[in-house]
Amino acid sequence: MPPANAELVTQLLRLIEVRLLDPLEILVDGDPAIDSLRAVVRDRAHSWAATMVGGDEQAAYGVIVRAISTLYPGDAPFHPPLDWWRTPLGQIVARRVGHPTAESVSYAVAGAMLGITRQGVHDLAARGKLARHPEGGVLSAAVRDRLLREGTRHA
Incomplete structure (x- = not known):
């Protein structure tokens, strides 16, 4: 994997851990099912990064918009x-x-x-x-x- 992709994967994983998985783990009181989600996210992060970097325009746009709207939710525009x-x-x-x-x-x-x-x-x-x-x-x-x-x- 090119270094740019590796850095992107690392950032995506960090954001998903901090913003989604860690709070969910707290909410479900440490249920081991979260470990399965962590494995899925690790696998998918590579695919998301590859699509963002090298996918066709429509695919890249879709992955980017889903990531931004999921990782940075809110009622106000993304800023x-x-x-x-x-x-x-x-x-x-x-x-x-x-x-x-x-x-x-x-x-x-x-x-x-x-x-x-x-x-x-x-x-x-x-x-x-x-x-x-x-x-x-x-x-x-x-x-x-x-x-x-x-x-x-x-x-």
Whole structure:
């Protein structure tokens, strides 16, 4: 498995353990059935990561949206901290989907997604290299497209 996939699998496993399995284990008072779920998740995490990284667009989108909605539930739109975009999951989401819940993103978010400064995003937008959104910020799809043109980018 390529290192990027290994890092993504590790992050997915950590998030699922902390956000889903550990609380469920507490809720069911340590029932051993949770061990079976942990094994299933370990096996599936490799498949999810492979699909996110190398699957066709529709399959990758589906896995990413399911993961985000499951691991980051809430009534408000998904709004991760800027550092999140530098994680393996954040980077693959940026490359494959853009921002999963926003048509436009601020210059700061776009910078985090691209691995550049906010000023760098402003310069790209001013030169017409990154499409602005009419209501402010830049198009999430434009950030994704730029990442795809540049190839794999690691934080």
